[in-house]
Amino acid sequence: MTEQAVRSNFMAILEDNGYRLTLPRREIIGVLEAKQEGFTAEEIVSELPGIGRATIYRTLKLLQEVGAICRLNMLNGAPRYSPSRVEHHHHTVCVRCGLVSEFRAATLERFLRALSGEIPGVIVGHRIDLYVTCPTCLQDEQSRPALHLHGHGHAHAHDDSLAELVGS
Amino acid sequence: MTEQAVRSNFMAILEDNGYRLTLPRREIIGVLEAKQEGFTAEEIVSELPGIGRATIYRTLKLLQEVGAICRLNMLNGAPRYSPSRVEHHHHTVCVRCGLVSEFRAATLERFLRALSGEIPGVIVGHRIDLYVTCPTCLQDEQSRPALHLHGHGHAHAHDDSLAELVGS
DNA sequence: GTCATGTTGATACCCTGTATCAATTTTGTC
DNA sequence: GACAAAATTGATACAGGGTATCAACATGAC
Numbered sequence: 001m002t003e004q005a006v007r008s009n010f011m012a013i014l015e016d017n018g019y020r021l022t023l024p025r026r027e028i029i030g031v032l033e034a035k036q037e038g039f040t041a042e043e044i045v046s047e048l049p050g051i052g053r054a055t056i057y058r059t060l061k062l063l064q065e066v067g068a069i070c071r072l073n074m075l076n077g078a079p080r081y082s083p084s085r086v087e088h089h090h091h092t093v094c095v096r097c098g099l100v101s102e103f104r105a106a107t108l109e110r111f112l113r114a115l116s117g118e119i120p121g122v123i124v125g126h127r128i129d130l131y132v133t134c135p136t137c138l139q140d141e142q143s144r145p146a147l148h149l150h151g152h153g154h155a156h157a158h159d160d161s162l163a164e165l166v167g168s
Numbered sequence: 169m170t171e172q173a174v175r176s177n178f179m180a181i182l183e184d185n186g187y188r189l190t191l192p193r194r195e196i197i198g199v200l201e202a203k204q205e206g207f208t209a210e211e212i213v214s215e216l217p218g219i220g221r222a223t224i225y226r227t228l229k230l231l232q233e234v235g236a237i238c239r240l241n242m243l244n245g246a247p248r249y250s251p252s253r254v255e256h257h258h259h260t261v262c263v264r265c266g267l268v269s270e271f272r273a274a275t276l277e278r279f280l281r282a283l284s285g286e287i288p289g290v291i292v293g294h295r296i297d298l299y300v301t302c303p304t305c306l307q308d309e310q311s312r313p314a315l316h317l318h319g320h321g322h323a324h325a326h327d328d329s330l331a332e333l334v335g336s
Numbered sequence: 337g338t339c340a341t342g343t344t345g346a347t348a349c350c351c352t353g354t355a356t357c358a359a360t361t362t363t364g365t366c
Numbered sequence: 367g368a369c370a371a372a373a374t375t376g377a378t379a380c381a382g383g384g385t386a387t388c389a390a391c392a393t394g395a396c
Contacts, residue, residue, distance in 0.1 A: 019373090019374095020361085020362060020363080020373065020374070021362095022361070022362075022373085022374065022375080023361085024374085024375070024376095025374090040352090041352070041353080042351080042352080051375090051376085052375065052376035052377070053353090053376085053377090054353090054354080054355095054375075054376060054377080054378090055374080055375055055376065057352080057353060057354075058354090058374085058375085061353090061354095071245065073241055073245070073295075075293060077239065077241070077247060077383095077384095078351090078352095079245060079351095079352070079353095092287055092289070092291075094289065095292055095293075101288070103283075103286075103287060105283060107279060108279065108283075111275060111276065111279060112298075115271075115273060115276075115298075118271075119260055119271060119298065119300065120269070120300075120302065120303050121260070121262065121300040121301050121302040121303050121305075121306060122300060122301045122306060123260075123298050123299070123300050124263055124299050124300060124301055125243055125263075125298075125299035126296070126297065126298045126299060127241075127295065127296070127297045127299070128294070128295070128296050129294065129295045130280075130283075130287065130291050130293075130294045131291070131292050131293040131294060131295070132287065132288075132289040132290060132291050132292060133289050133290045133292055134288065134289040135288050135289050137289075138289060138290060187342090187343095188342065188343070188392090188393070188394090190342090190343065190344080190392080190393085191392095192343080192344070192345095193343090208383090209383070209384080210382080210383080219344090219345085220344065220345035220346070221345085221346090221384090222344075222345060222346080222347090222384090222385080222386095223343080223344055223345065225383085225384060225385075226343085226344090226385090229384090229385095245352090245353090246382090246383090247382095247383070247384095
């Protein structure tokens with residue numbers, strides 16, 4: 001059941017939202033569900049040469065809208081997609097290899113809710129991403145070629161509160 | 169002192185980092201420091217017709233690198249810049265008018281630090297943005313034209329923990 | 337002044353994504 | 367199965383945001 005359920009999960013979501021399960025969509029979903037780490041749209045485009053670029057982007061957008069995948073930005077602003085596995089979550093992204101992992105943090109949510117009282121206006125959404133160097137990349141820091149995913153967008157790197165972790 | 173300090177703050181930062189205070193840079197900084205809300209790069213480009221597009225983008229990048237301004241993304245991924253006023257901060261962005269405000273939350277930082285123990289790898293940076301409807305926009309929800317800054321990027325809008333706030 | 341270096345601006349280009357629109361699929365119905 | 371209506375596709379062109387190139391220019395050090 002798990003196997004089957006996972007395999008067709010995205011397809012079920014699409015159908016439940018009234019979209020058709022066309023062949024191109026099924027192919028795209030097939031590729032996406034196999035991905036463990038983050039991916040770029042163009043990656044999918046080149047992995048499915050038979051499917052038009054527009055269709056790939058349209059489908060990615062669709063899947064975002066129904067919550068099947070997430071789109072996030074690397075530190076340098078480069079977009080990256082990742083399949084959603086758990087309901088509500090945030091992301092850690094490896095700045096070196098692009099691995100995207102999810103994490104849940106109820107405390108964080110609770111805190112944000114509390115924060116809403118101090119913030120003028122009404123909160124309609126939030127984005128919390130952690131940029132990390134993943135365990136694998138920590139190990140072979142020089143053996144593997146690093147992707148250019150870091151950049152100097154500096155989303156509060158070299159933070160006071162994180163300095164001791166980073167500096168070590 | 170405050171007036172003067174604020175006026176030349178960005179320039180001082182640039183000089184301190186070994187960059188030249190050229191005329192184009194001074195003009196750009198002049199425009200930026202006057203901005204209270206977020207802005208786009210193209211906005212600056214059209215406000216300074218005498219300065220080349222490349223120079224504007226280069227200077228924005230420079231100012232990012234030295235921490236004078238921040239670059240963040242709207243829910244739909246559209247980039248937006250905002251001058252940094254306090255040392256370490258996060259942002260609230262109005263999804264309707266694009267107003268960017270800063271907030272500090274020591275609790276949040278502390279919590280993230282605690283979280284670092286549970287997350288595999290080493291945290292090198294983070295990004296926390298809140299998407300809001302600002303008080304002004306709440307008031308004249310229909311009188312003013314809304315910018316197209318929202319989009320369906322859905323960075324966890326319609327969140328469980330926020331539903332009660334949004335839904336009201 | 338002169339020379340090395342930093343900057344600029346015009347241009348062309350890249351990447352990510354979307355609008356258009358005719359051609360094709362899919363679905364529901366007979 | 368055939369058919370019409372509606373959804374989807376793919377080719378193309380285009381838009382937005384940003385960067386590489388490179389000759390011309392400004393700057394600072396000597």
